[in-house]
Amino acid sequence: MFSDVKNDLLHKQKRSFRTATVEMIQAKPILIDDEDDEQISLDDLNDQHIELLKNGRWVDIGHNKEEYLRSGGKIRIKKTFPYAFHCFLNELDDESFIMFVHHLNALSFSVYDIIYCHNQLLYHHGNKPMKGASVFIFDNTDSLCAVQHFFHRGDKQKDLFEFTVSTGERSFVSSIS
DSSP, X not given: OOOHHHXXXXXXXXXXXXXXXXXXXTXXXXXXXXXXXXXXXXXXXXXXXXXXXXXXXXXXXXXXXXXXXXXXXXXXXXXXXXXXXXXXXXHSOHHHHHHHHHHHHHTTOOGGGEEEXXXXXXXXXXXXXXXXXXXXXXXXXXXXEEEEEEEEESSSEEEEEEEEETTSOXXXXXXXX
16 A cells, blocks of 8 residues: 555556547447557456546546446556566655656656566565665656666665666666665
């Protein structure tokens, strides 16, 4: 569960939804992803947050599939994070989280652009001191960004992020709490 600070920032992220068009094929509703024209299985949407475009506004329809199963309708589906990345974001204190997300956004990436995650913090148990590094890769369709997260958990929490964009741009940000 994310803190209110984290939830607010995540809510403002670009590309946090995928959109699809509802088409009727042989009297059966089919969802077509607007980005890659791939078919989305209705069965995969059971526990997903879904909104319907009504009168130019996105309206939360909860889990009521009947509402959006009309031919030609537009829906959007809230993206979810891979388990390891969700745990990483949740583990960061609010200051490190904000710093990480703002810097990623400044490089034109969203946390929802995540395509690969290795979270070494998943192996941190209890209050034992630990040092390590995690790796994340983001794709905004224009470029890739590799992020190395060097961390220390012990008396103090230290986080150093190295961002490398496929354009050759590199930057570092760090936090100690």
